Amino acid sequence: MLGFSLSMWMQGIKVPLFVGSNLLHCCIVGGSGSGKSTWLLYFIYQIRKSIPCEFVICDFKRSGEFTGITNHYAEYEICIDEIRLFYEEFSEAPDGGNGITRILIIDEIAGLLNHLNMTKEGKKEADEIRMIMSSILMLGRSRKRFLILSMQRYSASVFPASSGSADNFMISVGLGKLSVDGRRGLFAGEHFEGEEDITFGMGKGLLLRDGYELCGLQVPRLDKQKLLFILQSMNR
Numbered sequence: 001m002l003g004f005s006l007s008m009w010m011q012g013i014k015v016p017l018f019v020g021s022n023l024l025h026c027c028i029v030g031g032s033g034s035g036k037s038t039w040l041l042y043f044i045y046q047i048r049k050s051i052p053c054e055f056v057i058c059d060f061k062r063s064g065e066f067t068g069i070t071n072h073y074a075e076y077e078i079c080i081d082e083i084r085l086f087y088e089e090f091s092e093a094p095d096g097g098n099g100i101t102r103i104l105i106i107d108e109i110a111g112l113l114n115h116l117n118m119t120k121e122g123k124k125e126a127d128e129i130r131m132i133m134s135s136i137l138m139l140g141r142s143r144k145r146f147l148i149l150s151m152q153r154y155s156a157s158v159f160p161a162s163s164g165s166a167d168n169f170m171i172s173v174g175l176g177k178l179s180v181d182g183r184r185g186l187f188a189g190e191h192f193e194g195e196e197d198i199t200f201g202m203g204k205g206l207l208l209r210d211g212y213e214l215c216g217l218q219v220p221r222l223d224k225q226k227l228l229f230i231l232q233s234m235n236r
């Protein structure tokens with residue numbers, strides 16, 4: 001489950017929004033404080049509850065919000081090593097997968113790429129990461145290997161508009177108020193009825209899923225610390 005229908009929520013009715021367990025490539029965009037990390041923890045919990053899976057988590061900004069959830073974890077520049085390891089395993093994974101779903105989460109991916117782009121050596125690494133992400137997006141589904149990215153603004157630096165790999169996201173979430181450009185990048189020209197009456201903010205946004213039209217998303221009230229604690233105890 002990804003949350004609830006926002007338009008129904010505003011009428012006092014809780015309608016959950018679901019997604020298939022083989023449709024997990026996900027991009028989440030929202031300004032600082034819009035609830036991305038909280039939603040990510042919630043999403044990790046939902047996935048963990050429903051399928052055998054393993055997470056690899058890259059926390060570029062060293063937020064510490066994801067520590068202890070998985071043994072495959074990295075912060076700051078070390079993220080590159082963890083991404084490479086994920087890709088190695090991915091490259092050897094058989095078609096149809098091997099029974100366990102593996103999911104690479106990169107929190108604040110644009111921050112990581114921009115940071116790498118500051119040096120010549122880093123530029124190469126940024127290109128390598130882009131190549132890895134594109135491969136996972138294009139070939140991951142049949143191997144049950146998925147990519148989840150979070151970023152503050154949807155930016156062309158993550159995926160060149162021409163590459164087409166961004167079309168492979170099966171779930172796009174935009175939390176809080178999105179810029180016009182950010183919205184276009186994530187949801188193209190889509191709108192839904194009643195949207196103009198909604199004030200977007202923390203935990204309130206837009207959701208586009210494979211096979212469904214764009215809709216409003218209400219994230220339930222969550223305690224980030226409690227969620228982290230639950231996920232940590234699931235890892236033991």
Ligand SMILES: Nc1ncnc2c1ncn2[C@@H]1O[C@H](COP(=O)(O)OP(=O)(O)O)[C@@H](O)[C@H]1O
Nearest residue numbers: 031032033034035036037038203219220221222
């Ligand atoms: N679903 C939610 N329910 C309750 N509080 C939330 C929720 N989402 C976010 N918050 C509050 O907003 C703060 C910022 O959320 P966070 O997920 O860290 O945002 P981001 O990662 O986008 O910067 C959290 O510390 C929490 O206090």
Ligand SMILES: [Mg+2]
Nearest residue numbers: 036037038063
């Ligand atoms: Mg965050």
